[in-house]
Each structure stands twice: as structure tokens, then as C-alpha cells.
Amino acid sequence: MKGSAMTRGSSGAAWGRSATMATRQSRAAPTRGVRRRPALVARAHSASESLWVPPGLDLPNLRHELQRETTTMNSGAPASVSSGGYDEHRAKTPPPDLPSILLDARIVWLGMPIVSAVSELLIAQLLYLQYKEPGKDIYMYINSTGTCRADGSVVGYETEATAIYDTMNYVSSDIATINVGVAIGNSCMILAAGAKGKRAMLPNATAMLHQPRIPATGSRQAIEIAIKNREVQAQKNDMLGILSKHTGHSVEKLNADMQRPLYMQPKDALDYGIVDSVVESKRVENLIGDVKAAKQWDTEAGLVAK
Template sequence: MATSLRAPMATSVPSSSSSRSLKRRSIQTLCAINSRNGAKIPMPPVNPKDPFLTKLASVAATSPEKLLNRASNSDNLPYLDLFESPTLMATPAQVERSVSYNEHRPRRPPPDLPSLLLHGRIVYIGMPLVPAVTELVIAELMYLQWMDPKEPIYIYINSTGTTRDDGETVGMESEGFAIYDAMMQLKNEIHTVAVGAAIGHACLLLAAGTKGKRFMMPHAKAMIQQPRVPSSGLMPASDVLIRAKEVIINRDVLVGLLAKHTGNSEETVANVMRRPFYMDSTRAKDFGVIDKILWRGQEKIMADAATPEEWDKNAGIKVLEAI
């Protein structure tokens, strides 16, 4: 009974291999009918500039049996043997690009501006003197001396020193002294230029340039002040006293260095540093922080300007001597 039931099922349900062969024969029959009737297999639209799709479409339309009678275990890549020259597969399809915003975007990232400045032997200090800035500046100075110990180095300064704009301490005084010591060890001429603000230790770096090569923009500011005690937080009183003594020592060192580079006495520098001492470009030149103001034509204008006595003489005003 079981045998009689299994026999019809075996004959009625085709196997997977027989179904594939039946499907292949039906496709071949359809292709033969279409070829006898002169009809072509409808193909989807293809890119006319794609060599692979164009060749494949032409073969499928003219001789579809080449596609249907392919061996399943072929060693060649799929449809690669349809080409007379397989090197066409290595050529990407030439697709027309649409004109859009992306066509005008740069093909490479923007240049590294600090590296470009370094290539021009320019070191720019544009942040407070924190450890990361000190490390970068000293490394750039050492690199420029190694590249050419005879060419000058240009340091542009726009820094608030070891403090922020609001006066809060962000770095230790050793950061400014470290850059200063590195500048003093260089064999190159150092041209310093103040382009915004040179406050505290940044003013010391401005004054530490080579004599005659210290410049300042006409609207830049310079300021010298006493070092500040960092935030003590929860430090005990004994530690606060130690920090205060260290700040006093740093103040004396700063006074001595400023007196050395500005040509003033230590007493004069110490007196003006009792409170924040601001200087514009003209006052900084008179105090000895810089040597020249970088204002085109200003030096000639100031040299040609008449003194008050000459103005009075030219105007016919006679000055009476005091009795």
C-alpha cells in the first residue's frame, strides 16, 4: 500500500534538475521561435558609452544561444569571453558627469596654514602661552635654525601672555621664560612684530628680538604687569605662601629682563609694573620695547613734522622769556 502511494508522487513531482532542464528547453524554444519570426529579445535601455553593457546587449539580441549555452563550470569570469580584447574590462565606463556644485569643489584639502608660514620662516604666536603653544613655538624655532642658521626668523605676536583677557592665569611663568631662553640660544636674527596685543610675557618676547628688528603695528597694544598668583583652590596656607614667594622671584626676573632689553633701569621698570602699564605703538617705542612702527610712510611724516617752536616761529609768534 505504501509502495503504491509513493509511486504516483514520485512521477508527479519533478526533481530540481529536471525543472532546470525544462526551463532551459523552454527558453531555447522561445529563442528559436523568435529567431524564425525575425523578432528580437527586448532589452532594457543601457548606457551607450558603457563598452561592457553595449557588447552584452548586442550579443543577446543577435545570438542569444551564446548566453544560454554557457558551461556552468567555466573558468572564465562571467561573460568575459564575449570580448575580443578582455582589456576593455579594465576600462571603467565613461559616464557623462552632470554639472553641479560638486564639480567646483576643491579636489584636495585646504593648505596647512601654519606649515606655509613656517616655510616662510614665520612663527605666529596667537594664543596665550600654555604648554601646547610653548612646545610648538620652541619646536618651530629649533627647526628653522636647523634649516638655515643664517636666515632671520620672524615672530608675529598676538598673545595675552600667561593670562587670559579677563586676567585669569592659564599658564605658568615658566612657559614665557622657556620661549625666551630658546630665542636667546638661536644663532639667527629674530625679528619680532606685535600685530595685536603683547601682554605680560608676550611683551618680553617682543622686546627680546634683535636690536633694530623689533616692530609693532600702529594700532597694536603692549602691556607689562606683575605675575599673578595662580588659583590656590584648596591648597593649605603653607603651600600658598610658597607659591607667592615663587611669584615674587619670577617678578624680579621679569623686571631684570625687561630692563635689559628696553634700556631702562630696574627701578623704572619695577615702578611702572606696580599696576598694569599699557603702551600704544608710540609709547612702546619711547619706552624701548620696540624700535620701529610698521606704518607705511609714518616715519617720513613724523620726521617732516615741524616742532612746536618752529610752528610758532613760522606763524610770527614771539615767545617771551619768563621773568
């Protein structure tokens, strides 16, 4: 009796485990031959799959637009947005730099104190214009305090100015000098060294002559001071000789006038022989000859169609 009860209990437990396993397998097993109803919500697949649209819904235009937008978003390419305003009319190519435009018009600009970098650039420009078109006039505009700053502190050497002067005489082209602001010290000497009849000042410009100055270099021995004194005297004599040649005054008169800074307004500079004329601003174009119109500059720079 007891053994029979145990047998029936074992059989019932085994049958229960079998039923549980069968139920789990039936749930895990895929349904074969049964067609699931598609979801009625349109969804976008990954970039590698096509966009799914519910069957029976004929939206060719919508399908194309959604696919194009999905591809663009997945590609990471930025959207193209048309912008108006200034950028819409921006030049296709950048305009040339201003010094190049001036140099193309044979204009040399001296607008800084005369230091080594400035003198090297001016000399290079003069030589370039000479070999490009020998004999054609060069126009030098001057607004410089020479080898000193406006406060009188020395920043350059007299030899920088004489190097520019020698190059002006070396080239075969006439150099017209025009003072548009200030021409002080060696810059005034360069102004006076322009071609005769082609030296000019604007109505409110200023010219000034002073003796050579040397930069402070700290303590020196007595022999070094004597050597430097001889060098400065030689540079002073060179400057006096250049000014005498181009103004017609004697070295003695120039030396006496330069004992103190000699300021000259346009009429004074004209009387002293530094310049040959005082021109009004509207007549500058007549002084420098043919000037390209703004439209011609833009066309050559590629800013407008030819």
C-alpha cells in the same frame, strides 16, 4: 445479457481513460522539427548573453550602443557625468596647510595665550629653523594675551614664556618680533626680547605690562602659600631683569611702573623701548625681507604647472 452490458461498459471506460492520457502526453511533448516564429520585439538578455535583434534588421550602431549601455547598467558602475563650475578647476593635489607655508617662510606665529602646547610648538619651530638655516633671520608675529585670557583669568605659567625667551637667545638667528594686535604680559616681554632694530608694532596694536599672576588652585596650607609666594617673586625678578636688559630701564623703574597694568600705544611702546619702530601695513614686507609671490607659492605647492 447483463454480463455483456458490463463488459461493454468496462471497455468504454478504459478507452476513455486511454484517450485522455494520450491527449495530455501530446500536449506536454515538445514539438520536434517545427520552427517557431521569433517574436518581433527586441529584448535585452542577461549580462552573460548577447543582445537579441530581429533577423533582417541591420542596426550595427544601435546594437553596439544597446550592448554597451546594458553592460554598464549590469556592472553597477556609476555613469560618468561631467560637472562644471568650481569642481572643474579644483587642484589635483590639496594645498599645504597654512602653518607649513608660514614656517617655510621662516615665520613663527604666536596668536594664542601662552600655554604648554603653544610654548612647545614655538620652541620646536625655533629649533627647526635654527638647524635648517643657522644664522638666517626668523620672524615672530605676536597677537597674544600672554599667560592670561583677555578677561585676566590665568591659563598658563610664567615658565612657559621664559622657556620661549631662553630658546630665542639660544638660537644663533636674529628674531624679528612684530606686534600685529596685542602683546600683553609675557607676550610683551617676548616682543621686547627681539633682535635690536627688528622689533616693531603695527599702527593700531597695543602693548601692556603687568606683574606675574598665578592660577587659582583652591585651599592651601600656610607653608604652601609661602613657598608659592617665593616662587612668584623669583619669576617677577626674572621678568624685570629681562625687560631691563632689552628696554634699558632700571629694575626699580620697571617695578614701579608695573604696580598697575601699564598700557602702551605704538608711540608709547617706542618711547619706552619695547619696540624700535612703528610700521605701516604696506611696509611689513620690507621689514621681513623677501616674500614669495602668490604664483610662486602655488607653483611650489603643485597647484599650477611649472
